[in-house]
Structures are given as C-alpha cells and as structure tokens.
Amino acid sequence: MLKQEINELLTRTGPGTPMGNLFRQYWIPAMLAEELPENDSPPVRLKLLSERLIAFRDSDGRYGLIDEFCAHRGVSLWFGRNEESGLRCAYHGWKYDVTGQCVEVPSEPDNSNFCANVKLTAYPLVKIGDVLWTYLGDPAKKPPLPEFEFAQVPAEQTYTSKRWQECNWLQAFEGGIDSSHVTFLHSGGLRSDPLFKGAKGNEYNMKDLKPFFEVAESDGGLFVGARRNADDGKYYWRITPWVLPSFTMVPPRGDHPLHGHFWIPIDDHNCWAYSFDYHPVRALTATEVQAMRDGHGVHSDNIPGTYRPKANKDNDYLMDRDSQRANENYSGVRGIAMQDASLQESMGPIVDRRKERLVSADTGIIKARQKLRKAALALAEDGTTPPGVDPAHHRVRSAAVVLPREDSFIEASRDALTATPGVPQSTV
Amino acid sequence: MRQILLNSCAMAASAEEARFRIDAPIRGREGARVIALDQAANEVVRRVAGQPWHAARFFTLPAHSGNGNGSLTLCTLDGVSSGLAEQLAAADVVVMIATGAGDAHAAAAIGNACAVRGIMTAGLIIGDGREALGALRPYARVLMVTHDETDVTEVLTALRA
Numbered sequence: 001m002l003k004q005e006i007n008e009l010l011t012r013t014g015p016g017t018p019m020g021n022l023f024r025q026y027w028i029p030a031m032l033a034e035e036l037p038e039n040d041s042p043p044v045r046l047k048l049l050s051e052r053l054i055a056f057r058d059s060d061g062r063y064g065l066i067d068e069f070c071a072h073r074g075v076s077l078w079f080g081r082n083e084e085s086g087l088r089c090a091y092h093g094w095k096y097d098v099t100g101q102c103v104e105v106p107s108e109p110d111n112s113n114f115c116a117n118v119k120l121t122a123y124p125l126v127k128i129g130d131v132l133w134t135y136l137g138d139p140a141k142k143p144p145l146p147e148f149e150f151a152q153v154p155a156e157q158t159y160t161s162k163r164w165q166e167c168n169w170l171q172a173f174e175g176g177i178d179s180s181h182v183t184f185l186h187s188g189g190l191r192s193d194p195l196f197k198g199a200k201g202n203e204y205n206m207k208d209l210k211p212f213f214e215v216a217e218s219d220g221g222l223f224v225g226a227r228r229n230a231d232d233g234k235y236y237w238r239i240t241p242w243v244l245p246s247f248t249m250v251p252p253r254g255d256h257p258l259h260g261h262f263w264i265p266i267d268d269h270n271c272w273a274y275s276f277d278y279h280p281v282r283a284l285t286a287t288e289v290q291a292m293r294d295g296h297g298v299h300s301d302n303i304p305g306t307y308r309p310k311a312n313k314d315n316d317y318l319m320d321r322d323s324q325r326a327n328e329n330y331s332g333v334r335g336i337a338m339q340d341a342s343l344q345e346s347m348g349p350i351v352d353r354r355k356e357r358l359v360s361a362d363t364g365i366i367k368a369r370q371k372l373r374k375a376a377l378a379l380a381e382d383g384t385t386p387p388g389v390d391p392a393h394h395r396v397r398s399a400a401v402v403l404p405r406e407d408s409f410i411e412a413s414r415d416a417l418t419a420t421p422g423v424p425q426s427t428v
Numbered sequence: 429m430r431q432i433l434l435n436s437c438a439m440a441a442s443a444e445e446a447r448f449r450i451d452a453p454i455r456g457r458e459g460a461r462v463i464a465l466d467q468a469a470n471e472v473v474r475r476v477a478g479q480p481w482h483a484a485r486f487f488t489l490p491a492h493s494g495n496g497n498g499s500l501t502l503c504t505l506d507g508v509s510s511g512l513a514e515q516l517a518a519a520d521v522v523v524m525i526a527t528g529a530g531d532a533h534a535a536a537a538i539g540n541a542c543a544v545r546g547i548m549t550a551g552l553i554i555g556d557g558r559e560a561l562g563a564l565r566p567y568a569r570v571l572m573v574t575h576d577e578t579d580v581t582e583v584l585t586a587l588r589a
Contacts (some may be wrong), residue, residue, distance in 0.1 A: 001454075001586055166441070214565075215572040270441070313437040346437065350447040355454060358586045360550035360570045362520055366586045367572060367579065408561055410573075 002353035010372055011168045011350050015266040018376040023049055025136035025379065025389055027146045029262050029274045030065060030125060031055060031132050032162055033231040043087055045078040049136055050267045054078055055125060056098070059085045063125035064098025065134050071102065071118050074146045092400060096120055111408055128152070130160040131274070145392040148247065149419035150260065150278040158278035159292050162218040163300040164308045165263075165341050168350040169246065169271035173263040175340045177240055177364045179226040183209050185343070188329040189336045195277070195288065195297030196336075197407035199254030201428040202226045202399050204236040212384055215364050220393025221371065223417065226251075232403045236428060237409045239417060241396040242368060244375060245387030249398035250298065252427035258398060259282060259298045269349035272307075275299050275337060280397075281424045296307065300337040317342040342357035395419040399426040456482025459520035459547075460589035462580075463474055463502060464488045465534055465560070468527035472554060476580045477505055484589035485515065489534050497577020500537040516541055521548045521587060524568060525580060530560035 002010075015019040028048070035044050036057040042130070043056040045068060052068040054077045062085075068076055070089040079090040088095040094115075095104035101121030103113040123134045124142070129151030135142050150158050165172050175181070182190075183205060190202045208228035208351035218242040229324040238251035245307040249260030261272040275298040277284065284292075287379045295301030310394055317333045324332030333342045358366065378384035387393060399416035403409060410417075416426030439445060462484055464473040470488045477486040487502040490509065500512040516522070522542050524535060530553070542549045551568030553560045554577055564571055572579060 001588055210569075211572045212565075212568070214572075217568075217574060313441055316437045342437070345441050348441055348449075349443045352446070352449075355449075356586075357454065357588070360523070360548050360583070360587065362586065363550065363570045363572050363583060366583055367574070370576075370579065370582045403564075406562060408558070 001356050001358060004352075004354055006369075006373060007350070007353045009376065010369060011013050011170050012268055013169065013273060014268065018380050019372070021050055021137075022372070022376040022379055022386055023265065025141070025143070025386055026137075026245060027126075027133045027135050027143065028245075028264050029131045029162075029272070030123075030134035032160060033127050033130050033132055034061065036132065040082045043078055043080060043082050045076070047266050048134070049265050051136065053123070054080075054087070055132070056082050056087050058087075058098055059083070059388045062098045063127065063132060064096075064100070064122065064154050065125040065282075066096060066098070066100040066122040069120075070094055071120055072105075079138055081209050094118075126397060127159055129155075130276075137195045143389045144391050147394045149395065149397065149421075150258070150276040151279065153278050153280060153423075154283075154301075156283040157280070158276065159257075159284060160274060160276040161292065161299045161302075162274045162307050163337065163341070164270050164306075165264075165271050165273045165345065166269070166313060166349075167271070167345045167347060168268055169265040171351045172271050172273060172341070173246045173248070173261075174365050174368070175344055176224070176246075176250075176261050176263070177224050177226060177242050177368055178362070179213065179238065179240060179364070180211065181359050183211075185330050186336050188327065189339075192328070193336065195252050195256050195259070195390070199256065199428065201227040201236060201238070201251075201253050204230055204428070205238075208236075213361060213363065214409060215367050217266075217367075217371075218243075218393075218396070220388045220390070220396065221247075222364065222367060223410060227409070230428075234402050235405055235407075237399075237401050237403055237413070239399045239409060239413060240253065240364075241398055241417065243393055243396060244371065244386055247388070247394075249396070251398040251400040252425050253400065254427060256297075257288060258425050260398065273300075273337070273341070279425075280419070281422060295335050295337070298337055300335065300341075301302050309341070311335070311342075313340045313342075313345055347402070397425060400428045401426050402428055435462040445569055454588070457520065457588045459518050460484040460584065460587060461515055461519045461522045462486045462584065462589070463522060463524050463534075463538060465524055465526040465530040465563075466528055468532075469554070472527070472577055473525055474505060475577075476584065479581060481584065481589055483533060484584060486565045487515065489531055500534060500541070512538065512541055516545055518549060519545075519547050520551065521589075523580075523583065523587075523589075524551045524564060525554070526551065526560035526564060527554045528557065528560065530557070530563040532559075532563035532584065535567050537562045542567075550583065552583065554580075 101118035102118035375386035437506035
C-alpha cells in the first residue's frame with residue numbers, strides 16, 4: 001500500500017516533477033540504433049519523460065535529439081528533410097543542426113545573423129552497443145557514459161529489442177524485481193521457451209514453489225535473492241540486481257544468454273520496455289538470435305515496422321484459453337514479455353497503490369519504492385547524486401548459484417554479481 | 429465453445445474505466461506481530477510501535493524467554509508477559525527484528541511455531557548483522573538486511589499492519 005501522494009511522486013516523470021528530475025540524472029536509452037540506420041536516414045519522432053523530441057542522424061553520422069517542433073511556427077520536424085548536415089523544416093525551410101542550433105533561415109538575407117539566436121532544446125545522443133542513449137538533465141551535471149555490460153560486449157554477443165508498453169513505468173519495472181511471479185505466470189516458458197528451457201535450475205524452480213527471499217542493498221540499488229532447495233542440502237539462489245532508476249537483470253539459466261530490461265517512461269501512461277540478451281564470453285548463436293527476433297525469452301514479436309507487440313490490448317493479447325487450460329501458458333498469453341505486459345497493462349494506466357494488499361514476499365518492491373522516493377527527495381532537497389549514476393554501479397550481473405546453507409548469498413556471490421570482461425556468468 | 433474476443437482489454441485498461449473499479453474499503457491486517465530479537469532491536473521496535481498502526485502488536489524478548497522445551501515467552505512493550513502460542517493464535521504474519529546477533533533460539537522457536545501454524549515470517553536485520561543473518565535465514569521466508577531503520581515502518585505500512 002502507498003499513500004496517493006507517494007504514488008504520484010513515484011509515477012510522474014514529466015519536467016519539474018521529483019521523479020522526472022531523478023530520471024534526468026541518468027543516461028537512459030532513447031531508442032535503438034537500428035532506428036537511425038544510416039546518415040541522413042528519416043528522422044524519428046519520440047517522446048521521453050513527457051517531452052516531445054525528434055532524433056536524427058546527420059550527413060556526417062552525428063546523432064541529434066532536439067525539440068520536435070520548429071521554433072518558427074511550431075511545425076513538427078518529423079516532416080523535415082534530413083540533408084546536408086541538418087534537419088530542415090518542411091514548412092519554411094528553417095534548418096537545425098544536431099545541437100538544435102538553427103543554421104539557416106531562408107527568408108532572411110544571406111548575411112543575416114538572425115539564426116544565431118535561434119536554438120532548440122537539444123540533448124546528447126550517443127551510441128553504445130545497440131542503443132542510443134541520452135541524458136535529459138542539466139548539461140553541467142552530465143555524468144560519465146553508462147557502462148552496462150550488455151552494451152559493452154562485442155556486437156555479436158548482444159541483442160536488444162524494445163516494445164511499447166501501455167502503462168506507467170513503475171508497475172512495469174516492479175515486475176522486474178518481483179521474483180515470486182515467475183513460477184506461476186512464466187511456468188510454461190521454463191518448460192518450452194528456447195531461451196530458458198533445459199537448465200538444471202529450472203528443476204529447482206519447479207520443485208519448490210514457495211521460495212524464500214532476501215533483499216540486500218547495493219551501491220546502485222538492490223540485490224533480490226530467491227532461495228530454493230537444491231541437492232545435497234544446499235540452496236539454489238537466483239539473484240536479481242536492480243540499478244536505479246530502472247535497470248534489472250533476470251538470473252541466468254544454464255548456458256543461455258543473460259537477459260534483462262530497462263523501463264523508460266514515454267509519458268505517465270506509457271513506457272518503453274528495452275529487453276536485452278547477451279553472453280559475456282561467446283557470440284550469440286544464429287538460433288538464439290532468431291529466437292529473440294521471434295519474440296521468445298524476454299523479447300516480443302512486434303508488428304513489422306513498429307515496436308508495438310502483435311499481441312496487444314487491442315486484440316486481448318491473443319488470449320488462448322485452450323492453452324491456459326492445457327497449462328502450456330499459465331495465463332493463456334504466449335511469450336514471457338507479453339505475459340508480463342498484459343497483466344501490468346490490465347492494472348490501468350497508473351495502478352492505484354492505495355488499494356494494494358501487499359504481502360511480505362513483496363519486500364523487494366517495498367524497498368525499491370522506498371529507495372526511489374528517498375533518492376528523489378534527497379535530490380530535490382540538497383542535490384544529492386542518486387545511486388546508479390556512477391558507472392561503477394552499472395557493472396553488475398544477475399547470477400544463479402548453488403551455495404552451502406550457511407553462506408550469505410551476497411558475500412558468497414560477490415564475484416558472480418560483478419560484471420568482469422571475459423569471465424562467464426555464474427549459472428545453474 | 430471458444431469465447432469470441434471483443435477487444436475488451438483495450439477498454440478495460442483505460443483510465444476512464446479505472447473510475448469504475450469497485451472502491452470497497454480495505455480492512456487493515458489484524459494479525460501482524462512484530463518481535464524484537466535483541467536489545468538494540470527492542471529500541472527500534474519501541475520507536476516504531478509509537479506510530480499509528482491498525483492492529484499490529486509489538487513484543488520484546490524477556491531476559492530468559494524460553495524454557496528449553498520449545499515454548500517461548502514474549503513481553504509486550506508494557507512489560508506484560510505473554511506466551512508465543514497465545515500471540516500466534518490469530519496471527520497471519522510475524523516480523524522479526526534483529527540488529528547484532530539476534531537470538532537464534534528465539535528465532536528458531538518463532539519460525540518453527542509459525543511453520544506449524546502456516547503463518548508467514550519476515551525478518552529485518554538493521555545493520556550488518558552477519559550473525560543475525562545466520563539465525564534468521566532458516567526461519568524468515570523473507571529477509572531484508574538494511575542500514576535504514578525506517579524500513580521497518582515501510583514494510584509494516586505496506587503490509588497494512
């Protein structure tokens with residue numbers, strides 16, 4: 001349960017809001033690099049943290065992320081011409097470079113300096129891995145670039161997709177640290193999904209439906225450990241890291257790639273779910289990549305040419321009651337990503353957390369909300385830099401390990417939870 | 429017969445439809461028990477107990493809390509002794525609070541008694557609490573190690589204690 005004012009604080013991310021200001025302390029995914037595949041490719045209209053923006057890649061390969069609307073008459077630059085190192089408004093030909101600087105106003109005299117005083121709001125846009133990252137905060141406080149392992153391994157070892165999720169970012173993100181739903185909602189996937197099945201750990205998962213949970217703080221956020229009985233009197237631990245504001249990883253299964261998510265607010269009723277898979281020490285196989293493209297694992301099968309899943313709320317997520325009855329899919333919805341999204345969207349655009357009945361197994365969610373609230377308030381009160389800004393906080397991994405009963409999962413897994421180049425993941 | 433899909437999710441998940449969710453009052457939790465497992469935890473529990481709660485009951489352990497046969501005596505914050513079994517009769521969650529070492533015997537007695545009765549257990553360790561971790565891990569279905577005392581309040585509030 002949350003008071004309404006705290007729910008408002010955590011869910012509203014527009015300019016000037018406490019949580020919006022918090023998100024504006026971080027480099028966040030703005031779009032996939034594939035959306036701007038070449039120089040002078042068509043500009044892309046996007047909304048982030050309730051700000052309407054346009055992204056483009058100029059003739060020299062520079063990325064720009066600027067106010068969507070021309071300074072002249074407020075026309076959308078989506079109609080613009082991306083040519084000769086700038087984006088030209090289709091209405092009267094005003095032209096902007098990647099910094100938002102107006103560089104040409106054709107109606108003015110050739111030797112006029114009018115355009116020097118016209119500059120649109122612009123944000124940095126930087127390619128790291130498959131993602132174009134941006135920072136929407138104060139330029140004077142721009143932190144170092146992100147160092148998440150999925151974006152830093154060689155290209156053949158990583159794959160990232162994204163999908164539009166039609167609900168507030170917080171209820172989507174909370175699914176990422178809610179380990180207790182996996183055994184139910186995703187039980188079908190543990191048996192059949194090509195990116196999940198076959199791991200020894202899955203047996204432990206399915207044998208023990210009432211795991212114990214431990215929540216421990218980390219420098220960048222939390223580690224949530226789910227503990228089940230393993231063989232020989234040991235414990236099987238699945239450890240999920242969360243790095244503020246919204247980066248989570250799923251504990252691995254066998255030699256399958258590691259995967260995880262970023263949830264980025266589009267506005268208060270919509271978010272992007274970025275989903276990635278990577279392997280720290282080997283290339284992804286063609287079969288694995290095809291499975292990801294087909295919407296298996298944490299990915300979604302999107303409508304071609306869009307980032308909207310084929311199964312969406314307009315078609316009731318292609319609900320299959322026969323599949324539900326036959327226990328192929330616990331909820332009747334196919335695919336892990338859409339199983340999560342369908343339920344999270346069903347909560348409504350922003351779930352009313354005053355009406356929740358939380359149980360102690362939700363302690364990870366309770367703690368995460370507290371950390372977000374405290375980080376937002378500390379930032380507002382005295383400018384405290386929140387956890388997760390420092391790139392050192394990004395060098396985490398999820399892990400699945402079998403440990404002696406007496407071991408602390410944090411201390412025994414310290415190396416396993418640290419992203420170290422060239423070192424394989426710890427998995428069962 | 430297969431149900432004919434009517435695209436009902438698109439409408440049902442809208443902000444407009446959220447206005448029609450049944451707005452029945454939610455009763456607080458009647459069965460929350462909060463037990464301090466060591467001296468420093470006693471102080472934490474006393475501070476937390478001073479806040480407004482629905483029906484949560486708060487306890488400490490007396491100096492000699494067990495009789496060796498698995499029973500355990502608790503102490504209300506007013507100093508009144510009460511048997512663990514009596515306090516668990518109507519409990520639905522027990523939250524154990526520890527700081528340094530905790531009391532491993534008490535944790536075991538509480539955990540075992542809760543397991544028999546199907547009562548959920550949670551443990552909050554304030555500080556590093558390495559010893560407390562070992563004491564609580566077998567018996568707390570949910571365990572949080574934190575340096576922030578306000579987590580006790582956060583968890584109990586979320587549980588509607």
